[in-house]
Amino acid sequence: MEKRHQNKVVVITGGAAGIGRAFAQRVAQEGANVVIVDRIPADEVVDEITKENGKAVAHACDVGDPEAVRQLGVTILEGFGRCDVLVNNAGIFPSCRFEDLSYEQWRQMITVNLDSMFLMAKQFVPGMRQRKWGRVVNMTSNSYAQVAPGLTHYIASKAGVIGFTRALASELGADGITVNAIAPGFTRTPGTLARKPNFNGMTSEQLFEAHANRQAIPRPSEPKDLAGALSFLMSDDAAFMTAQTLYVDGGQVRSG
Template sequence: MDLQGRAAVVTGGGRGIGSAIARILAENGATVIVSARSVDEIENVAKSLQSEGYEAHAIPCDVADETSVEMMAQEASRRFGDIDIVVNNAGIARSNPVKGLTLEEWDRIFSVNATGTFLCTRAFLGGMIERGWGRVINVASVAGLQGGPYMAAYSASKHAQVGFTRALAAEVADQGVTANAICPGYVDTAMADYAVARIVGKTGLSYEEALQSILATNPQQRLIRPEEVAHVALMLCSTDAEGINGQSIVIDGGLGVH
């Protein structure tokens, strides 16, 4: 795919799914702005891509902070021109029963997963509409389509992200911009490691037993690879994908059909 002349911002781009998406977009010609709170992580991703001859640059940002998002957007636009693609990948997860869930935890999860998606989209949407072309890709979760015990805040925030995607898609459908969500199951990232650790801590299961309980949620008995999510993101950037709008694309090995 030729993304020459396109510029993309990838939040949560310092590791896992975000770094995989940053890489595949850069490999296909896009200028990629890798963004996250961790300066070291995003600089490592950008430098790695630069060493291979790709256009990649690091701009730190806290997606939950409006001023930080505005500063990131201004710097990205000043240095690299029009931003055509926004990948809202930054996200956090916490596991607690509702009766033990604090308002602080609830607000923090929503501030990153839902509000962060809104702020970063809003920062670049006007330019996309003016130019008549843009892609908003929100990395959500199967938790945004179904519920699960001890994940009320995370699931609710991902449902909000999916709902935002659908509403935005309807709003900009006739303006050359598409908005879609990618909803993976458990992915082989630090977030899956956190989930395993929480299961071990709450149940007393061994690490291997806890991991197997997570693998069992996927009929293919495995974790999704970050690169699988990245390939879907790349596809959504294609001009041939302009008819895909407002969708929640599930990557879960078939969990949803059971």
């Protein structure tokens, strides 16, 4: 594979599993120095990458914890000197009917899915500004445009991601930094496979099929389907593209 990301330092949150893992594998193949940040161990991904002569390390961190993220930022900047690309991918998606949703569950969702992006960006954007180059890629969801019941807290967090992306892009564009979002559809990952049946009693497998049938490309979404979009957004080919949300969902969302 072409080494178009040779020596870029790429920090990927939630890189131990699912989409983040596919991101880590892809950009490592393209020459990046990958820093995986996850609350669970990522040794397996790091081993896979290093066995193929790629470069990866892992740091344990809860990205919703301000002090843990501050310490993580210090460690990464001491170790690598910089972060060229920040991929804010870690997220949670437990569904819950609105009447049953507690304030604590709401806060937890916003903390992990949105506050974490603010906290991570605070660590690495100043260095990107100094070097006049940087990429921030934030994970939102096509469910923002395909709203389903039981996801008020999730959709609110992912709408916040789109707003944060646009606003941060507006502040950073003059300094060579782009900020974009990727919106996947329902994708086969450990997170979606572990979910409980939804309100209609549909299992994850049934939902993969139902989503596929609504897509222009009628097959279930896999984590590696998202990786090309990340690689593009990190590249110089995407240097004039910022503040955008890319729907990478087999054409499920077909209007703004």
